[in-house]
Amino acid sequence: xxxxxxxxxxxxxxxxxxxxxxxxxxxxxxxxxxxxxxxxxxxxxxxxxxxxxxxxxxxxxxxxxxxxxxxxxxxxxxxxxxxxxxxxxxxxxxxxxxxxxxxxxxxxxxxxxxxxxxxxxxxxxxxxxxxxxxxxxxxxxxxxxxxx
Amino acid sequence: xxxxxxxxxxxxxxxxxxxxxxxxxxxxxxxxxxxxxxxxxxxxxxxxxxxxxxxxxxxxxxxxxxxxxxxxxxxxxxxxxxxxxxxxxxxxxxxx
Numbered sequence: 001x002x003x004x005x006x007x008x009x010x011x012x013x014x015x016x017x018x019x020x021x022x023x024x025x026x027x028x029x030x031x032x033x034x035x036x037x038x039x040x041x042x043x044x045x046x047x048x049x050x051x052x053x054x055x056x057x058x059x060x061x062x063x064x065x066x067x068x069x070x071x072x073x074x075x076x077x078x079x080x081x082x083x084x085x086x087x088x089x090x091x092x093x094x095x096x097x098x099x100x101x102x103x104x105x106x107x108x109x110x111x112x113x114x115x116x117x118x119x120x121x122x123x124x125x126x127x128x129x130x131x132x133x134x135x136x137x138x139x140x141x142x143x144x145x146x147x148x
Numbered sequence: 149x150x151x152x153x154x155x156x157x158x159x160x161x162x163x164x165x166x167x168x169x170x171x172x173x174x175x176x177x178x179x180x181x182x183x184x185x186x187x188x189x190x191x192x193x194x195x196x197x198x199x200x201x202x203x204x205x206x207x208x209x210x211x212x213x214x215x216x217x218x219x220x221x222x223x224x225x226x227x228x229x230x231x232x233x234x235x236x237x238x239x240x241x242x243x244x
Contacts, residue, residue: 021239031239062162062226065205070219071160076229079166083173086225090155090179097177099169109240117232133231140228 027110028120035125059139073139078146085146149203150174151185151214151222158219160226161187161202164237167227185213 021030063071074082080099087095118126130137150159150171159174161167168189175186187200199207205224209216229237 027240057163059162059228061204061206062160063205065209065216065219070205070222071158071224071226073228074225076165076227076233079170079227082225082227083170086157086223087174087177087179090152090157090223095177097173099166099173101169109236113236113240117236129232129235133235136228136231140230143228 027113032122032125035128059136063139073143075140075143075145081146149185149187149201149208151208152179152181153183153185154181155179156222158208158214158222158224160205160224162226162228163202164234164241165227165229167202170227 021027059073063069063073080097083099084095084097087097112120117129121129149161151157152174157174157179159167159171161171171186171188174180175184187203189197189201203211203213205219208214209219214222
């Protein structure tokens with residue numbers, strides 16, 4: 001079974017890519033179980049079943065090629081402004097579009113989970129994830145907001 | 149993934165960073181051209197489709213979509229999201 005291939009970071013990797021929550025169960029409990037590595041894995045049939053995940057997600061693989069940064073990084077918070085900036089630069093004129101909200105799932109996240117994770121995630125889970133996200137957090141922090 | 153060879157512009161779709169919205173805007177903008185290479189999410193959302201949509205620079209080169217030299221000549225851009233926020237978004241995603 002696919003879940004048996006998973007160890008350590010791969011569990012978290014999947015949590016970041018897959019629909020893992022059973023809507024009939026408590027969301028936070030399931031999220032913590034996933035982070036703490038309890039079994040069974042709380043996800044069912046999925047497109048990733050049968051596919052071995054060879055390497056965990058990390059931001060750098062989307063921005064680097066042969067150790068050289070080849071992709072400009074913008075913050076998610078600047079998604080509309082940055083898209084307009086790139087389009088304006090490309091076309092040589094000011095472009096101002098409103099991005100459509102496609103699969104952004106703005107209403108799908110319960111309010112309690114929209115708050116900073118340290119305020120609702122148990123400390124052991126928070127610390128474990130914080131450690132796991134060290135490199136991605138550093139990369140995110142290295143990207144300056146457009147208005148700075 | 150959206151590639152405009154005409155405008156030498158590349159958009160990399162990082163998962164859970166509004167990539168579908170950005171790509172939709174690019175495809176429907178004035179820069180759109182018949183020579184564009186676009187990898188979109190299909191309704192089936194199988195593994196290969198998702199992998200192709202979220203192509204990384206190394207995969208673009210390895211699969212021959214562009215050469216390493218072409219990659220260096222492009223203006224490429226993508227988005228990053230605070231990791232915890234991105235994790236929560238992925239967990240509550242209806243899609244993946």
